[in-house]
Structures are given as C-alpha cells and as structure tokens.
Amino acid sequence: AQRVTQPEKLLSVFKGAPVELKCNYSYSGSPELFWYVQYSRQRLQLLLRHISRESIKGFTADLNKGETSFHLKKPFAQEEDSAMYYCALNGYGQNFVFGPGTRLSVLP
Amino acid sequence: EAGVAQSPRYKIIEKRQSVAFWCNPISGHATLYWYQQILGQGPKLLIQFQNNGVVDDSQLPKDRFSAERLKGVDSTLKIQPAKLEDSAVYLCASSYRNTGELFFGEGSRLTVL
Numbered sequence: 001a002q003r004v005t006q007p008e009k010l011l012s013v014f015k016g017a018p019v020e021l022k023c024n025y026s027y028s029g030s031p032e033l034f035w036y037v038q039y040s041r042q043r044l045q046l047l048l049r050h051i052s053r054e055s056i057k058g059f060t061a062d063l064n065k066g067e068t069s070f071h072l073k074k075p076f077a078q079e080e081d082s083a084m085y086y087c088a089l090n091g092y093g094q095n096f097v098f099g100p101g102t103r104l105s106v107l108p
Numbered sequence: 109e110a111g112v113a114q115s116p117r118y119k120i121i122e123k124r125q126s127v128a129f130w131c132n133p134i135s136g137h138a139t140l141y142w143y144q145q146i147l148g149q150g151p152k153l154l155i156q157f158q159n160n161g162v163v164d165d166s167q168l169p170k171d172r173f174s175a176e177r178l179k180g181v182d183s184t185l186k187i188q189p190a191k192l193e194d195s196a197v198y199l200c201a202s203s204y205r206n207t208g209e210l211f212f213g214e215g216s217r218l219t220v221l
Contacts, residue, residue: 004150034209043111044151044199044212086150095164096141096210098150 002027002091004099012105013077021072021102023061023087033063033070034088036098044086047072057081077106110134114200114213122221126188129216133181133202139163141210142175142185143199151199157183190220 003026013019025031033050048056050063050070061072070087087099113132121127133140138159143151154173156163160180168175172191177183187194197217201210 006150009148036210043214044201046209049209095153095156097153098143100148100150 002031002089002095002097004087004089004097006085006087006099006102008102009100010103010105012107014107015079016076019072019074019077019081019104019106021085021087021104023070023072023099025068025070025087025089027068027089027091029091030065032090033061034090034096035059035061035070035072036086036088038084038086040083047085077104079106079108082106112200112202112211112213114198114216116216117214118217118219120219120221121190123192124189126186127190127218128187129185129198129200129218131183131185131200131213133183133200134211137202137204137211138180139203139205139208140177140183141199141201141203142183143201145197145199145215147196154185154198187218190218192220194218195220 005024035047036044037047038044059074063070082105084101084103086101090096115130140157142154144154145151154168155165155175157177160177175185197215199215200213203210
C-alpha cells in the first residue's frame with residue numbers, strides 16, 4: 001500500500017536559516033514524488049516533482065530510494081516561504097497519496 | 109487558462125441533511141479527483157475519474173457519498189445524509205493524465221452542525 005509520512009507537524013526557523021522538511025514513503029516500486037504547497041488563502045499548488053530535478057523558489061528535493069525519502073531543502077529560508085507543505089506520491093496508475101503536511105513558519 | 113472551478117465555497121448544514129458540490133476541471137484534463145481534507149490532515153482521496161469512468165473509489169463511503177462525471181467534464185459530489193464527521197474541505201483536482209501534475213480548485217468548506 002502507498003503511504004506518505006511527514007514527521008513534523010510544525011517547523012519554525014529564522015529567516016536566513018536552512019530548512020529541511022522531511023518526507024518518507026512506502027511503495028513497492030518506483031513512485032513519482034511531489035511536493036505541494038499551500039500559501040495562506042491560496043489553493044494547493046505544485047512546488048516541485050522529483051523527475052524534473054529542478055530548483056523552484058530555491059527549494060530542492062532528492063529522491064533517496066534506499067531510505068525511501070524525499071526531503072525538501074532550502075539553504076536560506078525567507079518569510080514568504082511560510083506555508084503548509086505536503087509531500088505526495090503517485091504510484092503510476094494508482095491514486096495520488098498525500099502526507100499529513102508540515103506547517104513551515106519562517107520567523108523574522 | 110481558467111483554473112479548476114468549485115462551488116459552493118462554503119456550506120453549512122445540519123446532520124442528516126444532504127449537500128452537493130460541483131467541480132469544473134481545466135479544459136482537456138481527462139483525470140478528475142475529489143479529495144476530503146479534514147482540519148489538520150492531508151488531503152484524502154475519495155474518488156478518481158478518468159474521463160467519465162471511475163478509476164478508484166475505494167475510500168469513498170458509498171453508503172452516504174456519491175459522485176458522478178456523466179459527460180467526462182464537470183463532476184458532482186453528493187453527501188446524503190451528512191454526519192458531523194463529514195465537516196471538511198472538499199477539494200477537486202484535475203490533471204492532463206493520471207501521472208501528471210494535479211491542479212486544485214479552491215475547495216468547498218462543509219460544516220455539519
């Protein structure tokens with residue numbers, strides 16, 4: 001069965017500090033992993049996907065199949081990064097499964 | 109390009125009443141999803157359509173929830189009768205193909221009293 005876990009419900013960092021939001025998954029195969037973000041009063045939207053291997057708004061995420069992880073990282077957090085972040089998995093032909101989310105709060 | 113449209117944005121009903129939510133996906137998107145998001149939790153898939161066929165409804169409480177996408181475009185999600193635990197935001201999303209990016213609507217917030 002597909003499952004996504006995000007161990008931190010809330011993560012607070014100071015502006016300019018590094019950020020790492022953790023995501024672990026369980027899936028017997030090669031899934032497609034995503035990070036979605038929801039800023040205050042906005043709809044849920046895609047931040048990045050592992051197959052594109054790109055940096056979006058300074059965020060990167062590397063798929064580690066050995067550790068079944070897809071942690072989201074940013075070297076220097078900005079106040080505008082404050083939002084809810086959801087890790088999601090799509091097991092090709094199966095449904096999109098979302099994690100419980102981590103609220104990132106970047107303090108001035 | 110117009111985004112995913114949902115209505116109503118807010119709905120308050122009493123338990124045992126019925127409610128319906130409507131979703132219009134992005135034009136050309138064959139896959140449509142309904143998610144339930146309870147406060148403090150991540151979105152939970154209720155049902156996935158590919159055109160007008162159901163791909164997955166394994167987590168849909170079929171005794172009270174129903175959904176349809178008759179012409180393969182817009183969709184309705186109905187709850188009858190509603191329970192207190194159905195209070196949540198109901199999110200509709202669409203994608204061009206079922207392994208692609210999901211585009212979400214703003215959601216319909218349901219409060220059951």
